Amino acid sequence: MIKVIPRYIINFVVLVLVQVLILNNIQLGGFINPYVYILFILILPFETPKWLLLVLGFLLGFAIDSFTNTLGMHSSACVFMAFLRPFVLKMISPRDGYESETLPMVKFYGLGWFLRYAVILVFTHHLFLFYAEVFRFSDFFLTFFRVILSSIFSLLIIFISQYFYRSSTRRK
Amino acid sequence: MRSLFDFLLRIHFLVLFILMEVLSIILLVNNNNFQQAALVNFSRQISGRYYTRAANLKQYFSLAEQNRKLAEENTQLLNALELKYKTDRTITQIINDTIYNKQYTYILAQIINNSVNNRHNYLTLNKGYLQGIKPEMAVISQDGVIGIVKGVSKNYSTVLSMLNLDYKISAKIKKNQYFGSLSWDGDDYRTVILNEIPLHADILVGDSIVTSGYSSIYPEGIMIGTILDFEEKGGSFYEIRVSLSADFKKLYHVYIVGNIMREERLSLEEKLEE
Numbered sequence: 001m002i003k004v005i006p007r008y009i010i011n012f013v014v015l016v017l018v019q020v021l022i023l024n025n026i027q028l029g030g031f032i033n034p035y036v037y038i039l040f041i042l043i044l045p046f047e048t049p050k051w052l053l054l055v056l057g058f059l060l061g062f063a064i065d066s067f068t069n070t071l072g073m074h075s076s077a078c079v080f081m082a083f084l085r086p087f088v089l090k091m092i093s094p095r096d097g098y099e100s101e102t103l104p105m106v107k108f109y110g111l112g113w114f115l116r117y118a119v120i121l122v123f124t125h126h127l128f129l130f131y132a133e134v135f136r137f138s139d140f141f142l143t144f145f146r147v148i149l150s151s152i153f154s155l156l157i158i159f160i161s162q163y164f165y166r167s168s169t170r171r172k
Numbered sequence: 173m174r175s176l177f178d179f180l181l182r183i184h185f186l187v188l189f190i191l192m193e194v195l196s197i198i199l200l201v202n203n204n205n206f207q208q209a210a211l212v213n214f215s216r217q218i219s220g221r222y223y224t225r226a227a228n229l230k231q232y233f234s235l236a237e238q239n240r241k242l243a244e245e246n247t248q249l250l251n252a253l254e255l256k257y258k259t260d261r262t263i264t265q266i267i268n269d270t271i272y273n274k275q276y277t278y279i280l281a282q283i284i285n286n287s288v289n290n291r292h293n294y295l296t297l298n299k300g301y302l303q304g305i306k307p308e309m310a311v312i313s314q315d316g317v318i319g320i321v322k323g324v325s326k327n328y329s330t331v332l333s334m335l336n337l338d339y340k341i342s343a344k345i346k347k348n349q350y351f352g353s354l355s356w357d358g359d360d361y362r363t364v365i366l367n368e369i370p371l372h373a374d375i376l377v378g379d380s381i382v383t384s385g386y387s388s389i390y391p392e393g394i395m396i397g398t399i400l401d402f403e404e405k406g407g408s409f410y411e412i413r414v415s416l417s418a419d420f421k422k423l424y425h426v427y428i429v430g431n432i433m434r435e436e437r438l439s440l441e442e443k444l445e446e
Contacts, residue, residue: 050185058192065199072200073207079196083189132200135210 004045012060015040020067023157031146034154035074037064038125039161041082042118043105046098050086057082070133077129081121088120106162118158119151126151276391277430279304281311284328288335288361288420295319295331299428305329308389310429315418316395317341317383318426329428335361335420342387343396343414346380348373354381354396354414361420363400366412373410377401381414388434388441 019037027033041057048056061075068074089104092113102108104117130147131137180187201207281303285296299305301324309321311331319339323330332339335356343366344351352368366381379399385392397414405411431437 051188054185054188054192058196061196070200071203072196072198073204076193076196076200079189079192083185083193086185132207135207 008040008044011040011043012063016060016063016067019064024068028153032149032153033146034150034157035126035129036154036157036161038078038081038122038154039158041078041085042121042158043103044085045103046089047100053082053085054079073132074129076132077125080128081125084124085121088117092116092120106159114159114162118155122154122158123147123151126154277304277432279428279430281305281329281426281428283423283426286420286423287333291337291358293333293335293420294322295333295423295426297321297329297331297426297428298327300325300327300329302326304430305428306430308434310390310394310431311426312390312394312429313418313423313426316397316416317390318418318420318423320389321428331426333420334364334416341390342384343381344384345369345373345375345399346382346393348375350375351384351386352409352412362416364397364414364416366399366414367405367409369402369410369412371404371408371410375399375402375410375412381412388431388437391429391431 015037019035023034023036037060040060041053044053044056057078058075061073061078062071064074065071089098094109094113098104099108104114106114126147130143130150134143201211279299281297281299283295284298285294287293287295295311295318297305297311305321305324307321307324311318311321317334319331319333319336320341321329322332334341337356337358340353340355342351343354350369350373352366354364354366356364369375377399381396381399383390383392383394383396395417397416397418400413400415402410402412
């Protein structure tokens with residue numbers, strides 16, 4: 001357990017930097033803002049204590065917020081997503097539960113499982129985030145459209161990253 | 173205590189989540205102008221709606237109080253108005269009447285009270301004996317004759333309006349100098365009656381009626397009105413209805429006319445009667 005900590009710290013830093021330096025500058029058609037940094041919460045080990053999930057989620061969002069000058073917006077969305085993660089994991093758990101020494105990733109539980117897992121969490125995160133950004137319910141459907149498009153794009157990048165991960169770990 | 177602890181431990185995840193979410197939203201609202209404004213607007217809308225309803229309801233109970241306050245404020249404002257002060261706007265000018273060598277003084281005054289609805293109408297002016305007003309002075313406006321000063325106080329005077337059953341002046345038809353006595357019949361505030369014009373006088377509707385100058389009060393030739401219609405009455409005289417040229421309902425400024433030679437004339441005329 002202890003030995004994974006440095007890896008997640010690197011994960012954290014890399015994901016925040018990628019998000020802030022690259023992805024935040026991508027705006028496709030004014031609708032699509034991919035938010036990939038939440039991958040960090042997605043791939044935390046199953047055994048992570050629940051309280052730590054929330055704290056990490058808050059820290060992650062806070063880091064993004066401090067770069068984008070939107071204090072509280074990403075934090076609240078990430079905390080919300082971290083809160084939902086245990087329930088989602090329980091909901092879609094395989095029949096014999098999660099094995100120890102595995103991570104919630106494609107290479108351990110397959111594409112279908114990860115797809116369900118990621119879609120639910122990414123979508124809720126984006127939903128929360130975009131409505132927190134707009135902060136009103138007029139233009140409800142326009143915002144919803146943005147949520148769906150951005151979710152699709154974020155998921156796309158997250159899936160691609162999963163395959164990078166796989167190959168890199170295999171090489172080790 | 174133990175069970176409370178157990179309970180807290182059981183729900184620590186939810187409690188922590190709520191705490192952190194609240195913290196995030198506080199950060200969000202406090203640090204982002206748009207979200208802050210939106211929240212403030214929203215809460216103001218809600219509170220504003222209820223405050224309006226409450227206020228609408230409450231104001232019925234305080235109507236009497238509000239009325240009293242408004243009346244008080246009105247009086248206060250009226251007292252503060254410039255009109256309250258006796259700014260010495262007295263305009264006095266001397267007109268030399270070269271034909272008769274008479275002298276009249278004109279004093280400008282404002283009407284501060286007026287009525288046309290009664291049978292005995294009076295006006296109140298904002299000039300009194302301090303400004304040189306004396307009883308029996310004539311009051312005229314730009315348009316025509318208004319009345320006679322009746323009572324005078326330090327700063328105010330009352331005027332017997334032409335629209336008063338006690339009022340009677342000597343008037344004449346401008347074009348042929350036939351004179352008669354003019355009075356009000358108490359009916360319409362726009363018309364007065366001119367009597368004692370002989371039947372052989374040549375008159376037409378629209379002829380001008382002016383003051384005769386036979387009394388010691390009015391200068392000669394002040395406009396009174398025009399003939400509206402006339403009829404024969406009592407065999408030898410016309411009864412002429414005169415449309416007043418001055419509109420008594422929209423009077424504001426009037427001139428008070430003083431006859432400087434009045435005393436002299438009256439004392440001379442008194443000797444005749446002795």
